[in-house]
Amino acid sequence: MLTILSVAFPFAPVGPDPVGGAEQVLFTLDTQIVAAGHSSIVLATRGSRTAGHLMSPPAHAGIIDGAAKAARRAAYQRTLEQLLRDHSIDVIHFHGVDFVDYLPLTDVPMVVSLHLPPSWYPPAAFAPGEVTRICVSHTQRAACPPGAAISHVITNGVDLGRYRPTTNKADHVIAIGRLCPEKGFDIALRAAKQANVPMVLAGATFPYETHQRHVREEIMPLLDDQRRWIGAIAGKQKRMLLAEARCLLVTSRIDETSSIVAMEALASGTPVVGFRRGALPEIVEHGVTGLLVDREDELPGAIIAASTLSAIDCRESVRERASATRMSARYLALYHECSGAMPRRGSEHAKGTDRSRLEMERVGEGRRAGPAMQRVSDRRAGPAMERVGERRRAGPAATDAVLITRDEELAALAGEWDALCDRCCSATPFQRPGWLLAWRRIFGHGGDLRAVAIRRGGRLVGFIPLEVRDRTLCLIGAGVTDYLDAIVEPDLEVSALDAAFRVVSAGCREVVLDGLRPGSPLLELELGTVRQTVTAPPSPVLALPAARIPARLAYDQRRLARMGNVRWEYEDTSATALLDGLFALHRARWAAKGERGVLDDPALERFHREAAAALHARRLLRLVGLRIEGRLAAVLYGFFDHGRFLFYLSGFEPELSSISPGRLVIAHAIERAVDEGAFEFDFLRGRETYKYEWDAVDRPAVIYQARLEEGPCSESAGL
Numbered sequence: 001m002l003t004i005l006s007v008a009f010p011f012a013p014v015g016p017d018p019v020g021g022a023e024q025v026l027f028t029l030d031t032q033i034v035a036a037g038h039s040s041i042v043l044a045t046r047g048s049r050t051a052g053h054l055m056s057p058p059a060h061a062g063i064i065d066g067a068a069k070a071a072r073r074a075a076y077q078r079t080l081e082q083l084l085r086d087h088s089i090d091v092i093h094f095h096g097v098d099f100v101d102y103l104p105l106t107d108v109p110m111v112v113s114l115h116l117p118p119s120w121y122p123p124a125a126f127a128p129g130e131v132t133r134i135c136v137s138h139t140q141r142a143a144c145p146p147g148a149a150i151s152h153v154i155t156n157g158v159d160l161g162r163y164r165p166t167t168n169k170a171d172h173v174i175a176i177g178r179l180c181p182e183k184g185f186d187i188a189l190r191a192a193k194q195a196n197v198p199m200v201l202a203g204a205t206f207p208y209e210t211h212q213r214h215v216r217e218e219i220m221p222l223l224d225d226q227r228r229w230i231g232a233i234a235g236k237q238k239r240m241l242l243a244e245a246r247c248l249l250v251t252s253r254i255d256e257t258s259s260i261v262a263m264e265a266l267a268s269g270t271p272v273v274g275f276r277r278g279a280l281p282e283i284v285e286h287g288v289t290g291l292l293v294d295r296e297d298e299l300p301g302a303i304i305a306a307s308t309l310s311a312i313d314c315r316e317s318v319r320e321r322a323s324a325t326r327m328s329a330r331y332l333a334l335y336h337e338c339s340g341a342m343p344r345r346g347s348e349h350a351k352g353t354d355r356s357r358l359e360m361e362r363v364g365e366g367r368r369a370g371p372a373m374q375r376v377s378d379r380r381a382g383p384a385m386e387r388v389g390e391r392r393r394a395g396p397a398a399t400d401a402v403l404i405t406r407d408e409e410l411a412a413l414a415g416e417w418d419a420l421c422d423r424c425c426s427a428t429p430f431q432r433p434g435w436l437l438a439w440r441r442i443f444g445h446g447g448d449l450r451a452v453a454i455r456r457g458g459r460l461v462g463f464i465p466l467e468v469r470d471r472t473l474c475l476i477g478a479g480v481t482d483y484l485d486a487i488v489e490p491d492l493e494v495s496a497l498d499a500a501f502r503v504v505s506a507g508c509r510e511v512v513l514d515g516l517r518p519g520s521p522l523l524e525l526e527l528g529t530v531r532q533t534v535t536a537p538p539s540p541v542l543a544l545p546a547a548r549i550p551a552r553l554a555y556d557q558r559r560l561a562r563m564g565n566v567r568w569e570y571e572d573t574s575a576t577a578l579l580d581g582l583f584a585l586h587r588a589r590w591a592a593k594g595e596r597g598v599l600d601d602p603a604l605e606r607f608h609r610e611a612a613a614a615l616h617a618r619r620l621l622r623l624v625g626l627r628i629e630g631r632l633a634a635v636l637y638g639f640f641d642h643g644r645f646l647f648y649l650s651g652f653e654p655e656l657s658s659i660s661p662g663r664l665v666i667a668h669a670i671e672r673a674v675d676e677g678a679f680e681f682d683f684l685r686g687r688e689t690y691k692y693e694w695d696a697v698d699r700p701a702v703i704y705q706a707r708l709e710e711g712p713c714s715e716s717a718g719l
Contacts, residue, residue: 001037010076036422103131152330163267170244174248201229247273248261399454399455399493439477474511482515540686
């Protein structure tokens with residue numbers, strides 16, 4: 001486990017919807033650091049929102065002048081020195097333009113993300129030293145001083161799960177950002193007026209004298225009934241305005257190094273209109289996802305033409321180029337690289353006490369952990385055995401596969417495995433170690449473990465959780481798992497998966513892979529002599545925000561409101577009590593029918609308690625409880641991952657069926673999912689009638705089957 005100290009600009013709060021892009025990037029990285037199982041400390045101003053531990057010096061009030069800046073930087077320096085004394089820090093990551101003023105004297109590796117134009121930084125920011133400098137665009141990199149030591153270009157990204165297109169487009173255009181002269185919002189207001197379209201200007205002004213004068217003299221005179229300034233916005237209001245807008249206007253007077261708000265607009269299916277300058281051409285494809293012009297008088301025509309562009313193209317461009325998942329994965333890899341290349345002297349943490357990481361790193365060194373886990377590419381098993389570790393055509397790094405046949409080795413991989421799931425948008429909680437390790441412990445008896453870890457340059461880029469039962473190779477988790485699949489990074493070649501399967505299936509009679517979704521990389525495998533895909537029960541899925549609600553819901557909600565003391569409970573305060581209630585309610589409901597429910601099994605109950613606890617630790621568990629007059633009426637059990645809410649099971653009090661507690665708890669869970677930024681609510685497998693009350697649409701599921709050559713399935717076959 002790493003401990004990352006992130007240092008924000010001293011005067012800007014960090015959060016999901018901050019004024020500045022640098023603070024939003026820091027928030028995203030802080031969230032991903034914690035989600036990956038590492039420790040995050042954030043040094044930022046009060047009022048910041050963080051997933052990790054927030055440290056804030058005393059707040060500043062009033063105009064930000066030279067004296068205020070000097071005092072704030074001195075406070076930052078004192079706090080940094082204290083944090084370095086009190087904590088074993090692995091990497092310090094700076095995000096502020098003034099980082100050189102509080103750079104500590106330390107041997108801890110330091111990373112700086114240069115979020116602003118290079119000319120805004122003092123010359124000392126580019127001076128030689130033990131600092132890893134990151135640019136956020138290639139345009140910014142090209143503008144750096146000659147000889148500047150720039151280690152990487154890592155483009156910014158946004159969380160696709162928080163933004164989604166809408167079919168209810170309005171006529172307004174929108175501009176968002178801090179109100180200051182360089183942002184050129186006065187240009188945007190004039191262009192909107194000339195195009196005769198409404199405009200919403202959203203953003204705060206900082207207490208700098210030049211900024212406030214600009215608002216008074218340049219912005220306010222341009223406002224009218226159709227061109228409005230609504231102040232700072234965040235959350236649902238921001239997402240709604242972005243999705244409904246005709247286009248986003250980016251009319252900066254400076255060469256922007258990136259544009260988070262442009263990425264957010266595109267993720268919302270909204271094209272971008274702006275000047276062809278700075279890094280905007282790296283984000284916006286002219287004529288496809290936006291329109292870029294060279295002069296102010298060209299903006300009105302571009303605003304009118306923007307409505308012809310495709311919302312789907314806009315969103316897909318962000319998925320390909322600027323997702324938060326891709327950005328975070330690159331930074332997490334950089335943190336590992338820095339902490340490994342520059343170990344802390346005398347720090348046990350930096351010496352590598354992370355067992356799972358050390359165990360797996362030894363794979364490339366011949367592995368001392370015993371014969372059960374070996375390099376697949378170094379074994380021999382006749383013609384079916386192919387070398388998985390062949391060099392990829394796309395680059396110099398070799399791809400190797402490692403076979404895992406012992407559960408303790410599988411558990412040792414959990415940290416990297418979870419991090420891989422964090423990086424892969426298609427992963428669900430059902431592919432994570434919290435779910436599958438619990439399954440192996442409780443239901444895995446009789447199945448020979450045959451998991452495969454695929455590495456490129458030592459980094460885990462693919463994982464296939466397999467086992468052999470009755471000479472059939474199958475995915476781990478059958479019976480209680482709705483989605484089964486491999487977890488692979490998008491650029492991993494199918495040939496690597498194909499070769500790995502040929503290795504682990506040697507001697508088996510058939511391959512049966514259940515629970516695959518369309519688009520699974522496993523559907524491209526070419527195994528055996530006879531292959532086929534079979535349709536499995538679909539999963540009804542509701543796109544969010546929901547366009548339709550069941551007809552009886554409003555009636556049920558009015559009746560609920562009249563029942564007195566109604567309280568909603570969630571997993572963050574009473575996870576154990578809600579799970580207890582779920583099992584009791586589920587049993588009671590089925591007992592009323594004279595039947596046993598699916599949870600009326602001690603092994604199943606143990607499994608769900610263990611898996612729920614593990615996923616709760618990763619902040620993926622979602623429980624919603626409805627309590628009426630102190631009595632638990634309903635509980636919904638689900639998960640939230642990569643912008644998807646997965647509804648697994650619910651239970652409700654049979655005696656209260658007249659008010660439809662099951663429907664009420666689903667409605668509340670959907671509302672909560674929307675607030676969290678979910679773009680879909682997945683009812684999971686099964687075509688129960690109630691799922692279609694919400695206009696859910698079936699997502700197909702597929703079973704892949706391949707018949708293999710006969711032969712003994714044993715260690716002697718080369719496995």
